[in-house]
Amino acid sequence: MTKAKTAPKAAPKAAAKTAVKAAKAAPAVKSVDASGDELVFTRPEAMVDRATHYCPGCHHGIAHRLVAELLDEMELTDKTIAASSIGCSVFLYNYIKADTVESPHGRAPAVATGIKRARPDKFVFTYQGDGDLASIGMAEIMHAANRGERITVVFVNNTVYGMTGGQMAPTTLIGQRTTTCPGGRCKDREGAPIRMAEIIAQLGGVAFCARGSLDSVKNIRQAKKYMRKAFEAQTTGQGFGFIELLAGCPTNWRMTPVAANKRITDEMIPYFPLGVYKDLEADGTCGSMIAPGAAGGEAGGK
Amino acid sequence: MADKKERLFVKGNEAIAMGALAAGCKCFFGYPITPQNDIPEFMSKAMVEAGGEFVQAESEVAAANMLLGAGACGIRAMTSSSSPGMSLKQEAISYMAGSEVPAVIVNMNRGGPGLGDIGPSQGDYFQSTRGGGHGDYRLLVLAPSSAQEAYDMTFDAFDLAFASRNPVLILGDAIIGQMKEPITPREPKKVDPNEGADWRLIGAPVKGKGKRAHRVIKSLFLMDGELAGQNMKLQAKYDAWKKMVDFETFQVKDAELVVVAFGSIGRIAKNAVRSLRAKGKKVGLFRPKTLYPFPEKQLEKLAKEGKRFLTIEHNLGQMVEDVRLSVRKYGDSDLFCVYPGNMPSPDDFEAPILKALGRK
Amino acid sequence: MSRITVSEERCKGCLLCTLVCPVTIIRQSERINQHGYKVAEVPADDMAKCTGCASCATICPDVAIEVWRGKKAKKAA
Structure with a gap:
């Protein structure tokens, strides 16, 4: 078995950068019609052409698409093994064309550890919600991050247990009403919402950790840049990559998709500030925080 | 170990670790608990020397789930524990049985229920033979009565696990694990690099040459009749084991x-x-x-x-x-x-x- | 000419696209698809205003929008 951890660092990093630039210059799918108009946005190849089971306005679809776009752009699909999780995103494998193991609730980082140790030459990622990762899976995420497993974790935080019908999550905001805190989450009784990106950034094995949001075009584009860095943390052998994505759950928030997006902007981002929490590659940012445009996206601005 | 006359004087726990090593085990995921600590201790060195991986997990829960990940990739992998730790491993064992992932699991049975004691016991017989976790499934369960048998059964367990795509459990106890006696090791197994090639996860070439659809190893079957079909397929497998008694x-x-x-x-x-x-x-x-x-x-x-x-x-x-x-x-x-x-x-x-x- | 196509089978009528269009040409139609959602549309007369910026497609959770960018628009961008 080859050891991913001892892989030379400089060369692949440079190669990855070049590949990224090439991908940016030329989209994976290029199509020009008779009048010379160019198809500039379509379904990424790594995404299955089918309707999702997600509710209208649910941001899992956006997060899935960003993952698929990066798998295409970084040419990783054929070497990817994913660990899916439990929650609404349990059907990840119905939408992303990657070999996938379905993991027990919260255990995806442990399953991904097993995958990566068994096949160190593969690209391994988990995709987990906030109930899965920040509640039942807290031990697994903390220790995989601390060991510096060369895996990438995509963490979708929508402050609620979606699939089971909208119960309180560890990330539920103070005052937020859910089916198990019908009077609103109370700090004295249920504790304060857990900020995962801040926690993960403190752990030794983490190479990149950031929080993005899916509420606006600007934030989605920024989130994709963070996600790319979280992927590169693994592909360059630097360490554990973590990307938290603030996402909407209109159904369980009892809101329209439009109102849900506004809630992310107005209520979630102030509590869960966006930005890079750790970036080993960029000297001096370790442990500090850069918060580009922490509040206010297009959706909220209108 | 090539010399067939070689005899080793080892604990049953060590015999299990040696048997696994000779069987081509490449990943070991452990967590300390008495009376099986000799196994992870041995493996922490042996796995590295064999070019494999050893992880001391954060819990038995995590160790068993790491086993699920490694097994899904078609790699020979193992975990070991003792009774209270086995309770924690049942979650992943149920998933492995449900999604047909081969793995070898060792339980050096100690007294229970609860924390029990650290002495020998066979109190986990029901847990071992009735599945152990949730759902309708079985493990192939082997019970050694000597260090030699512990070695041989562990050696064979990997072949059995891969042949049946199912977790195999070695059920020993503190007596077997701690007793020191001579064993005769076997020739190390040459594992077929294509083992599990028709189902293992190694990344899906979804386009170009050798194209195939991506594979999913899962135990969720929501469609009408789907779970019944899966469980009956599993039962047919368990029935076929009867000739292996x-x-x-x-x-x-x-x-x-x-x-x-x-x-x-x-x-x-x-x-x-x-x-x-x-x-x-x-x-x-x-x-x-x-x-x-x-x-x-x-x-x-x-x-x-x-x-x-x-x-x-x-x-x-x-x-x-x-x-x-x-x-x-x-x-x-x-x-x-x-x-x-x-x-x-x-x-x-x-x-x-x-x-x-x-x-x- | 820059333009978008909305897959009426995939659109779930969430209307997030209507929030982000810089020229506000996307609206909810009266057409209901097989899933029961009122799908988004750009009236034919307004399509010429499309800048091909892909904001709508970027925020669409269902990858229901494809974006074509015309030669002129590309230069302008």
Whole structure:
């Protein structure tokens, strides 16, 4: 078995950068019609052409698409093994064309550890919600991050247990009403919402950790840049990559998709500030925080 | 290990680790718990030397889930624990059984319930043979009674796990794990690099040459009738295992009473039987080596011949249920229980065997 | 000419696209698809205003929008 951890660092990093630039210059799918108009946005190849089971306005679809776009752009699909999780995103494998193991609730980082140790030459990622990762899976995420497993974790935080019908999550905001805190989450009784990106950034094995949001075009584009860095943390052998994505759950928030997006902007981002929490590659940012445009996206601005 | 005459003087725990190593185990995921610590300790060095991976996980829960990940990639992987830790591993074991992931799991049984004690016990017989976690599934369960058997069974367990795409459980106890005795190692196995090529996850070439659809290893089957289909497929697999039953018999042919015992207790009972034979008593021993599948047909045949049975086990009566189910058409089984915290000797078994023999 | 196509089978009528269009040409139609959602549309007369910026497609959770960018628009961008 080859050891991913001892892989030379400089060369692949440079190669990855070049590949990224090439991908940016030329989209994976290029199509020009008779009048010379160019198809500039379509379904990424790594995404299955089918309707999702997600509710209208649910941001899992956006997060899935960003993952698929990066798998295409970084040419990783054929070497990817994913660990899916439990929650609404349990059907990840119905939408992303990657070999996938379905993991027990919260255990995806442990399953991904097993995958990566068994096949160190593969690209391994988990995709987990906030109930899965920040509640039942807290031990697994903390220790995989601390060991510096060369895996990438995509963490979708929508402050609620979606699939089971909208119960309180560890990330539920103070005052937020859910089916198990019908009077609103109370700090004295249920504790304060857990900020995962801040926690993960403190752990030794983490190479990149950031929080993005899916509420606006600007934030989605920024989130994709963070996600790319979280992927590169693994592909360059630097360490554990973590990307938290603030996402909407209109159904369980009892809101329209439009109102849900506004809630992310107005209520979630102030509590869960966006930005890079750790970036080993960029000297001096370790442990500090850069918060580009922490509040206010297009959706909220209108 | 190439020299066939080589003999090693090792603990049962070490024999298990050596057997795994020789079988081509490449990943070991462990967590400390008495009385199995020799296994992860041995593996922490041996795996690295063998070019594999050793992870001391954050919990038994995580260790078993790492096993799920490695097994899904078609890599020979193992975890070991003891009773309280086995309770925690059941989640991943259920998922592995449901999604047909091969793996080898070792339980060096200690006393329970709860924290119990750290002495030998066979109290996990039900947990081992009835699945253990949630849902309708079985493990292939092997019960060694010596260091040599521990070595051999672990060596074979990997082949069995991959042949049946199912977790295989080695059920030992503190006696087997801590007892030191000589073993003869085998030639290391040359593992086929294409093992599991038709199902393992290695990344999906979804376009271009050698294109294939991405693979999913899962245990969620929501469509109408889908889970029933999956569970019946699993049951057909478990039924097919029945031809793999393995057991030892000793002085059974003309015996009036057959002692049924497994693992360390089976070995101690054998000495009791030997001693009673020397005194002219018509007793024999039947020691299941596979606890699931259980050698029910073989026991039924003995019952049909008119033999009577005494089950001896290191718990308050678990395997006796399987013995009674096996012989129910023709008879029954008496039960003698070894209590937790005791390390029985053959002498302890002579009186109960004679009592059962004298009862008509 | 820059333009978008909305897959009416995939659109779930969440209307997030209507929030982000810089020229506000996307609206909810009266057409209900097989899933029961009122799908988004760009009236034919307004399509010429499309800048091909892909904001709508970027925020669409269902990858229901494809974006074509015309030569002129590309230069302008």
